[in-house]
Amino acid sequence: MSSEFIQGEEVKLEPLESDMASLKRQEAQQYIYLDGNSLTTEQLLRLGNGTYKIKLTPEAERRVNKSRDLVEKVINENQVVYGINTGFGKFARTVIPRDKLKELQENVVRSTAVGVGDPLSPERSRMLLALRINVLAKGYSGISLETFSQMIQAFNASCLSYVPEKGTIGASGDLAPLAHLALGLMGEGKMWSPKSGWTDAKYVLQAYGLQPISLKAKEGLALINGTQMITSLGAEAVERATVIARQADIIAALTLEVLKGTTRAFDSDIHDLRPHPGQVKVAARLRSLLHSDIHPSEIAGSHRLCEHVQDPYTLCCCPQVHGVVNDTIAFVKTILVTEMNSVTDNPIVFAERGEIISGGNFHGEYPAKALDYLAIGVHELASISERRIERLCNPSLSELPAFLVNDGGLNCGFMMAQCTAAALVSENKVLCHPSSVDSLSTSAAAEDHVSMGGWAARKALRVIEHVEQVLAIELLAACQGLEFVRPLHTTEPLERVYELLRTVVKPLVRDRFMTSDFEIARKLLTEEKVWQAVQPYMEQHKLPQVPE
Template identity: 70%
Template sequence: MKVSARVRGEWLQIPCKDGKVNINWLGGEAIRRFHKLQGPDSSLKIGEEQIQEIRKTKGGAILDPDDLVKDVLDDNDFVSIILSSDRTRQITNNPETAVNLEEYTTMNGKYEPPEEYIFLDGNTLSTDDLVQLGKSRYKIKLTNEAEQNVTKSRNLIDKILQENKVVYGITTGFGNFARTTIPIDKLEELQYNLIRSHAAGVGRPLSPEKTRMLLALRINVLAKGYSGISLATLKHIIEAFNASCLSLVPEQGSVGASGDLAPLAHLALGLIGEGKMWSPETGWGEAKYVLESHELSPIRLSAKEGIALINGTQLITSLGAEAVERSNLIARQADVVAALTLEVLKGTSRAFDSDVQMIRPHKGQIAVAKRLRALLHSDTYPSQIAESHRFCNRVQDAYTLRCCPQVHGIAHDTIEFVHSVITTEMNSATDNPIVFANRGEIISAGNFHGEYPAKVLDFLAIAVHELASMSERRIERLVNPGENFNFNHS
């Protein structure tokens, strides 16, 4: 019986004979082997460190030191050995990448392998689909049309290589080296070095959920068939996603809105078997070993495939997709809370009259007023509170109540606009250079620039802020209903 044990990011295979040794012995043996492999310079000194706990990596259950291995673990199972100093130990040597091992170990218990598949074609992915992919609700497959488009695109790359043509990003260097022709025997090395050189992000790693969204969105873009990646490589990436093998991607690294080269390079780095990677079964470890534990091998890059993995706006856009989905829920909840506030304060719904909205016919304003009328009082669902003060002499309410259709309305319209732009961006080809297989042509352009998603997300922040501002003012009205806040002047 064998068990794979992780000690400070390194995986060690521990023979446990017939499993009749206890968990405490397993931990001690793992530490002994780790120290032996690290040599005299090891940061871990036997006798100086105490085992804080030993967890099953899948599920995160803490194991009793006195239990026999055979009673609580299966053959080839994975465990994480957490030492007393590991609570504050970082998973990499980068001091800015402060991730507590315990934080990610406890995430394991939330993971449920999905059984359903979603088919990606590069054209029809929705923001909700992407959020659900991040939550591990689906695995990924390509449509037949996507596979054909990817193959056609790669065939053009292969033809260029066979004909020894000079084409930017394929047989030349990048940026200032665009005029430098690369020898045929160096093309693959160029792609690897491109990824390594751009993996320069900083900060905490993205959560597993956000990394899954990022990887799923990159797969969707590659599925369009304008990047020149091979079908075999793309399917290999999909296998990694379906196994939830997720590269360490630092949160910071995008240069303004000019694209997500650094985050996407980190995403690709794990896929080529370098850097750190995480999966629910193994936890954090060296990427090549995490892939190996899932019977996967690092992807082998050929010409054009490195740059195909790192050019784009997928970090900005995937985070934006989650933000717009959450904002939509917040905006609808704000309408409900506003209606409840008006009812508690025994306000009037006259300001929400449909004729009032039709003489200023903004879509969001009309929709919010209609929603408020339905929530407050209707023939189908009459409100006793509304009936109780229908004949009172109140002329108008504070503008934080009376102006809800106008303020909430533009927030809804903004969210809808942002949703439209983000959805378009999610299903766009953002690579460079772009491979037009049907034209037999490759064009270098600027689709990698992130101004579209970045700018509309600024608008989204403003809209959600306005909802929060109105909410705070209504809270004041609820706390001090008798005071005049000079909100009735208009």
Template identity: 80%
Template sequence: VNLGRGLYKIKLTSEAERKVVQARELLDTIVKENKVVYGITTGFGKFARTVIPVSKLKELQENLVRSHSAGLGNPLSPERTRMLLALRINVLAKGHSGISLETLLAMIQAFNASCLSFVPEKGTVGASGDLAPLSHLALGLMGEGKMWSPKSGWADAKYVLEAHGLKPVSLKPKEGLALINGTQMITSLGAEAVERAQAIARQADIIAALTLEVLKGTTKAFDSDIHALRPHPGQIEVAQRFRSLLDSDHHLSEIAESHRFCDRVQDAYTMRCCPQVHGIANDTIKFVQDIINVEINSATDNPMVFAERGETISGGNFHGEYPAKALDFLAIAVHELASISERRIERLCNPSLSELPAFLVNEGGLNSGFMIAHCTAAALVSENKVLCHPSSVDSLSTSAATEDHVSMGGWAARKSLRVVEHVDVLCVRLLPFVVNSEEVCRVLQDPNAEVLAMGDI
């Protein structure tokens, strides 16, 4: 994520350079000896048995990138394109793709200069990896199509590279395939989704605790002994957060003190069951993070080059099923934070449930308060319900039935980000605003109470 933000430049280790050179030497030997190897001296997919003459191998790789640059839609943002390029460099640096050191160093120079190709967001089925997006990424590096940099904005790739003193990449045998085979778009978007989900989950706990305080709830449901009897890690962690926020002997809450001896025994599920509901969201985020971390640091090319064995082997590491399934799961889990938050907004705005003014506004009728803010929350939750339908349960046969099972991981990644964005708005922006409304502070504390600044928590 920080690489995507442009906070770092990158370089190869000497060990990575050695592995890259060794793998390339093996490929050069294969070409010299006229061996028939998929993707090096043959066509691709359905054309895997079509042998290509040595004189046409450079053209083969260039044609591959051009023909596969068939995506559509808006381009990825500079941040997301930077993440995509960083992950592709990381895969190639493992020395199992057969890329030349010259080409890999050119990619690193482009990354460090923030020369970023136009990469449409749609068009990948996550079968042989993210073929279309990665082809667009490679096309810009070849000096074709559009490219962006902070210095030039959007312009022809050739001129953007020239403006930074860089030369277009000239593809050698197998290099086109090495540039476009893998799950890096799914994984880069997935990494962002996980990072943002982690922040939302932490803030959701804090905001839920504040909501409990506003609604004069009890903290008994967060007793550590209760959660020790059902010891899911996320559940225990959320309960601990609630206790740390609400059970302070050093900073006693005036609101809590005001109803210490009330006759309320237990609260509604949206308050009482926060450790259980928020807990599984936390555990799911951790599960998905582990899968994305493995994917980030994996070699996903095909065929794989094993220099130490002196051979190339065709496999299926490019298949996007792992990150696709995980990101579908992430969307479902994070959505639940929004779903339960929307119910808490209802409890805050409904005077029969909150003992607060309707829609948290003075002079109701003349003023509507948070009436439609709650409608916005309901709309986002409803939209998320559709977005949470898993994309990875779908598969369409492509490439004349050679790629006959696909992951739809690109859509899984994009919609998980959409869900995260909606939950961000609802949990981190809308609900805190409701909890900290002036009318809540007036009723619960005193008419001159300052509205809390959520950014200071």
């Protein structure tokens, strides 16, 4: 909105209708409106990378005010309610005087901020804060709109608390990480901002003209009780898993071409007889990339009359193995989206009923179990990929030079690259042991069963990182193998993948330092460049409509 000064007074000039439409579009692009009910994993990642800011919907503001009104009513009527005017855990029967309620809430934050280890990155801290804001927007936590607005202001200014990654057992939610999140907002501990990096929280808030939060009754508990650490890291894990899973199909197709495999195993009639959604989807993707009337392959034509009828399982069973990974990701995403938009703190303020009730929604078992399952599922992409790398490198299993290099002996080629892939797969086997089968009694046996969900989330991310690295090595190896099949060409979409890689990584003519090649190839995958290269060609096929 523009303005002019007339006789010393500022006069607001209303923008033209077209300008108003433009402003609305800009605002829609800059903000994600949170209502506590409809946040997606994709949106949470966008909030995490700083692309968007947060606004509350009017309905969310109304709900927050109503729940706070009930908390104030409880205090004014001297009712005894857990977490409002009692101690916590073992001290639940200890009634706290009214003049100590502010101190009670500050104490629970300070005493609970006992995490250890490296801090979450600013992106992950931002996701954690955004998800906590979304849950509070549901209006069942009893926080005041004043305090809530201060949290949103801190998020929008990228003033992000120092949150150590270790210390949560996923019992009464992620108490320690969320306490660190609250501590920074109180002006204590450390914070990060784009201007300051990591420094004292009070100075960070001051630099952005923000006031530290002064906790009212119930607000300390409202800030620290919930599963947002598990769930925000889980949202990142499931989105990264989605990205790598669909590109694994492309890399597998390229390897199959180089090893002169058959496409017969991907016939749609085979998969219609076992119609798991992921299996059907992967088979269709492979058909869209490999030899067909739409995208012919010279390589496929070169062995069309051979007597070979069945490939090794790492090639012919890709739809079954990759398929269940896709279905696992879809299942886990459903669990996490539900969790992201659920009330997971305690006690719960039911403003419509006029009651505040203690329950167990804080328990982290749902996201913990789901993320253990995600790690187990996605790991299989690396496991089968490493076996394909072995087939590419082993001359007794392929028609290619040993370790994909000329002058073998003088050059080692991909010999040790395959060892790196094997090492990562072996690490994953240990990391895939589910953390949620463990439990330790804490808080004087008040918390006598816990989920260990924080570790489930962190190790799921580590497993996915290893999967990305292994598939990057297979991408390099498959493109290197293609050098020895020339002058024959593969299908047009797979040639686009080869060309994409060759814009950033040269063929391996003689031994060289390869770690940087691995990271470059991995970046192509994490940025979805490989998917983007083939997507237009895949769309030319009529892929089956199966649930995401």
